[in-house]
Amino acid sequence: MALNRLFKTTAFRLSAVYLLVIILASIAVGTYTGWKTNALLTQQLVEVITAEVKGLAEQYRQGGSSRLAATIATRSRKPGNSLYFFGTQAGRKIAGSLSRIPTELRQVNRGAQFSYIWQQDQKREKRNAVGIPFRVDGGLVLIVGRDIEDQLNFIYTARKMFFIGLGLLAAFGLGTGLWVSRNLLNRINQISETSKSIMAGDLSERIPINGSNDELDQLSANLNNMLTKIESLMSGMREVTDNIAHDLKTPINRIRIKAEEALIDPHGEKAQVAALQGTIEEADNLIKTFNALLKIARLEAGADNEQKDIVDLSQVMEEVAELYEPVIDDEGMELKLSISENLTILADRQLISQAITNVIDNALKYGRGDLKAKDHKNIIELMVRQNNQYVEIHIADNGEGITEENKKRVFRRFVRLEESRSKPGSGLGLSMVGAVINAYKGAIRLEDNEPGLRVIMRFPIHPIPQLASA
C-alpha cells in the first residue's frame, strides 16, 4: 500500500522517466560504439590480410607454387595469429597451418568468418577466424586468415560489462528515485496531516520546517504565514461576534427598558413623550453603529468595489479643519494647521474625509491633557505633508495618549479604551479608519506625541496627470 503510493509520486515517476531516457541513450551509445569498434577491427584485419597476400603474391611471382608453398610452410611455423592453407581445390593440403579448407570458405570466393580447430601440445579448441581465399594458377587455392577468437572474446566481455553496468545503473537509479520520493512523500504527508488537523479545527497547528530553505520549506513557511493570518482573522471575528453581542444587546435592552418605563410611568403623556424620544435616540445610535459596521465590512471585503478618484488631500484636510475649527475652539482647544498644497492620492473623498474626522473626533474626546499643569494648553495639530512617495497626514493631540499594548487593539471593532464608556462612541471609529487605510494602500502609525497621541496616516502619492506644457 505504502509502496504503491510511493510509485505514484511525482518524484518517483520523474526519476523513472529520467532513468529510462538515460538507459535508452546508453544503449544507443553502446551499440554505436560496439558497431564502430567492430568495423574498425574488421577493416584492420582486411588490411593485414591484404598486405600479407601481397607479399605472398610476390613470392609466387618469383618462384611459383613451390616457393609459395615453402614460404607458407615457414610462416605457418611462426607463432602468431596468422593462418594459412595452400592446396588443391579439392582440399588436399600442400602447406599451411590449417589442415583443410574451412567449410565456410569452400563455396565462396571472398572473405568470411570460419571456425577451425586449434591444436597445441595436448590442447585442442575450436576457435574463430576470418580468412580470404584466392585462386592460384593450376587449380590451387590459397587461404590467408587471422584468428579473431581473442577479439571476439573481448567484444563479448565488453558487452557483458556494458549490460551489467546498465543493470546497476537502473537499480541504483530506481533506488535513489524511491528514496527521494519517500523523503518528499514524508514531508508532503506532514503538510497534509497538519492541514487535516487544521480542518478539524485546531488552527494553532503549524507545518514543521526542516531549515533546508528549499521550495518545500518556503511553501510551508508561506502556508504557516497564511495560517497565522487566518488565525488572527478568526480570533478577530470571534471577538467581533462577542462584542456585537454585547454592544448591540446593551442599546436594544435600553430601548426595551425605555418603552417599558413609558408604559408604566404614572406621570402620563409628558413622561411617555420623553421616553419615546429616548427610544428614537437609542435606535438612531443603533442604526449608526450598523451603518458603520456595514461600511467597514464592505471596505474590508475589497477595495476594488470602492470608488477611486484623484483626491487632493491638502484640500480635504483644509475642509475638515474648517469644519472642526469652531468645535475645537469651543472646547477651549487650539488648532494648529500645517498643510502643504496640492498633495493628491487615489481614493474616495468621502471615505478619506470620514477617516480624518473620526481621528479628530477622538482627539476632541480624549485629547485633553492635565489641565492643572501650568500653562497647559490643549492643542490639536493637523498636518499634511509629503514624505518621499507618500502623503502623510498627522493628527496630534496632547492628551493622555495610548499605551503601547493598546495601540494594536484600538483598530479592532468595538474596542474602547475608556472602560467606563461615559463618553459617546461606538468603538468603530478607528476600525473604520483602519479599513479605509487598507482599502487605499495606506499605512497608519500611532506615535507618542510627548504627551499625547500622534496619528500618522500615509497614502501613496498619485499625481494629477499633467498635460505636456507648450
Place this chain on the structure above:
Amino acid sequence: MQILLIEDDLETARFLCKALGESGHNVDHSDDGEIGLQYGLKKEYDVLIIDRMLPNRDGLSIIETLRQNEINTPVLILSALDKVDERVKGLKSGGDDYLTKPFALSELQARIEVLMRRHGSGTENSELKVGDLLLERMSQKVSRSGVDIQLVPREYRLLEYLMRHKGQVVTRTMLLENVWDYHFDPGTNVIDVHMSRLRSKIDKDFDETLLQTIRGAGYMITDGA
C-alpha cells in the same frame, strides 16, 4: 400637495401615508413598480417618492421612463442602498434627492418641502431676503437693517442655503450634504457649533431672532411672518 409614493414595504408606506396625510398632503401609494409608473405617467403630482428595489420594475427605471416622457416632477429616491456610487447612480437617472433607509420622518418631510418649493420657484434670485436680513449674491455681501455683517466663506454658504429655503426646516444632514458635500455623519455636533456662530453674527444684536432651532429636526430661517 399631491404626492405619489412607490414603496413595497407596507409598514413604511402605511407610516408615510399617515404622516404625510396629517401634514395636509394627498398621498397615492403603489407597492408595485409597474403600476406605480402608470400612476406617475397618468396623473400630475407635486413630488414623487420612489423606492429603488421594487417588484416588476426598479425605481431607477421608473425615473428614467418618467423623464423620457418629459415628466419633470421632483423625485425623492428612498433606498437602503447607501453607497456613495449608488447615490450618484440615483441622481444621474433623474432623481432630485436621495435619502437612505432607515430615515427620520423629520428628515423626509424637510426634504419633500424643499423639493416642492424648488419646483415652484423658478429662477434663482440675485438677492435673498428674510425680514431685514439681506444677502446679495453678486457681491456676496450680507447685511441686516443696513448694517454689514462679516461672514467667512463657509458661513456665507450656510446662510445662503438657509435663506434659499426660508420658512422650511433644513436638517443637519441636508446642511452637511449641500454645504460641505459630506455624505457621512461626523461624530461630534460640528453643525450645531457652526450654526451657533452664524446665529451670533446675524441675530445677536437684534431683537427678532431669524435663525431658529427646530427641535429634533434641524434649523429654519424665517422672519416669523
